[in-house]
Amino acid sequence: MSDKIKYFLEESKMPKTWYNIAADLPKPLSPVLHPGTLKPIGPDDLAPLFPMALIGQEVSQDREIEIPEPVREIYKQWRPSPLYRARKLEKALDTTAKIYYKYEGVSPTGSHKPNTAVAQAFFNKEEGTKKITTETGAGQWGSSLAFACSIFKIELDVYMVKVSYEQKPYRKMIMQTFGANCYASPSNRTPTGKAILEKDPNNTGSLGIAISEAVEMAAQDDHTKYSLGSVLNHVLMHQTIVGNEAIMQMEMADDYPDILVGCTGGGSNFSGLAFPFLGKKFREKKDIKVIACEPKSCPTLTKGKFAYDFGDTGMRTPLVKMHTLGSSFMPPSTHSGGLRYHGMAPLVSHLTDLGAIEPKAFGQKECFEAGVKFANAEGIVPAPEATHAVKGAIDAALECKKNGEKKTILFNLCGHGHFDMQAYGDYFNNKLSDDRYNEADANKALEKLPKIA
Numbered sequence: 001m002s003d004k005i006k007y008f009l010e011e012s013k014m015p016k017t018w019y020n021i022a023a024d025l026p027k028p029l030s031p032v033l034h035p036g037t038l039k040p041i042g043p044d045d046l047a048p049l050f051p052m053a054l055i056g057q058e059v060s061q062d063r064e065i066e067i068p069e070p071v072r073e074i075y076k077q078w079r080p081s082p083l084y085r086a087r088k089l090e091k092a093l094d095t096t097a098k099i100y101y102k103y104e105g106v107s108p109t110g111s112h113k114p115n116t117a118v119a120q121a122f123f124n125k126e127e128g129t130k131k132i133t134t135e136t137g138a139g140q141w142g143s144s145l146a147f148a149c150s151i152f153k154i155e156l157d158v159y160m161v162k163v164s165y166e167q168k169p170y171r172k173m174i175m176q177t178f179g180a181n182c183y184a185s186p187s188n189r190t191p192t193g194k195a196i197l198e199k200d201p202n203n204t205g206s207l208g209i210a211i212s213e214a215v216e217m218a219a220q221d222d223h224t225k226y227s228l229g230s231v232l233n234h235v236l237m238h239q240t241i242v243g244n245e246a247i248m249q250m251e252m253a254d255d256y257p258d259i260l261v262g263c264t265g266g267g268s269n270f271s272g273l274a275f276p277f278l279g280k281k282f283r284e285k286k287d288i289k290v291i292a293c294e295p296k297s298c299p300t301l302t303k304g305k306f307a308y309d310f311g312d313t314g315m316r317t318p319l320v321k322m323h324t325l326g327s328s329f330m331p332p333s334t335h336s337g338g339l340r341y342h343g344m345a346p347l348v349s350h351l352t353d354l355g356a357i358e359p360k361a362f363g364q365k366e367c368f369e370a371g372v373k374f375a376n377a378e379g380i381v382p383a384p385e386a387t388h389a390v391k392g393a394i395d396a397a398l399e400c401k402k403n404g405e406k407k408t409i410l411f412n413l414c415g416h417g418h419f420d421m422q423a424y425g426d427y428f429n430n431k432l433s434d435d436r437y438n439e440a441d442a443n444k445a446l447e448k449l450p451k452i453a
């Protein structure tokens, strides 16, 4: 056995396709419904918001979808991303398990998000889109799409959740650097934003509200499209470049994971790593345990209901069947902005319902503790969101130690925390709030779920 810590794939071996798990699902996804007619929607219903190529990917049943050459050329700036063996962390934990991590913090904006941002900007450009609108939580998605839109010369308006807009000014400035416009949401620019501000001028915003604002602006203009950084099938598929590379890198390491771990906000980085391995499980019966880590303050998979709901607070999107805390639920503000979403990707929800994914919820403090431990062992400061995956991986490794098991763990370190050091500061100064999940509020929001016969 080699004692390598770093597995770099050659550029020439970079995967040329994305993986579409729809082809291998044991049971098909429930249809997306029109909010008015409650009938399954067709491509025409989505055409005002998305380019046809992405709509085609959203409903495709093909297992492999080619990554266009221009997208692969841009990916080459940071892909293939490295896979590391966390030998120092293993030692610090004194575990019998082997721990590997795939590091997506090497991208230009420091997370996995450019994997789909570049693809979405490319397909929009091909179909003549002049302007894109989107929402962003902590600003990871907004800055990634701003980077991608600057490459393809597309104008970009970003609605940024107000609490993050105020707490995290640096990501806003990255968006400005790439030429994008960034507005605090709720804003006075849209009907949904105005209505919310009228009722509650101090509303700090949520991803659900920001989505409503961005969708409204795109729907009213023919040359403007909307883009989402997570949740949708095509977004998750673009992220599978991560897992496709990881499969090859695990082969280089002469190993195969028994346990996969990722953090889930909308589900995209988790799916990017997990879906290609889950595909192997479904096709080749290669067993694997897959753990989705979410915050206790927004416990969509562990406490939510698997039901049809809106993707946004303004109730403008189609209805999707997913784990949800209710589209009117306002998750409390935490430092893991990227994980504050009332819903979850339909594909992740479906696979959790089928028992292929095991969800776990963790508190803020235990996650930062894990993040600091990881940083001291491996020298990389994880994004607050990513600390949930670190915590999940450390727990799995300690479980192996307890049972004397020599399992192999692989987790997705989906981003670095360099713009989130205020969060670490709050952790060090004991200023992190306890995890407040208001079950009564969620139950109230769940009572308002659309009634589907």
Ligand SMILES: *Cc1c(COP(=O)(O)O)cnc(C)c1O
Pocket: 111, 112, 113, 140, 141, 229, 230, 231, 263, 264, 265, 266, 267, 268, 269, 270, 338, 339, 383, 385, 386, 414, 415, 416
């Ligand atoms: C956006 C983001 C997330 C949450 O989104 P997913 O779609 O669940 O991946 C998690 N981590 C980081 C670093 C992010 O930027």
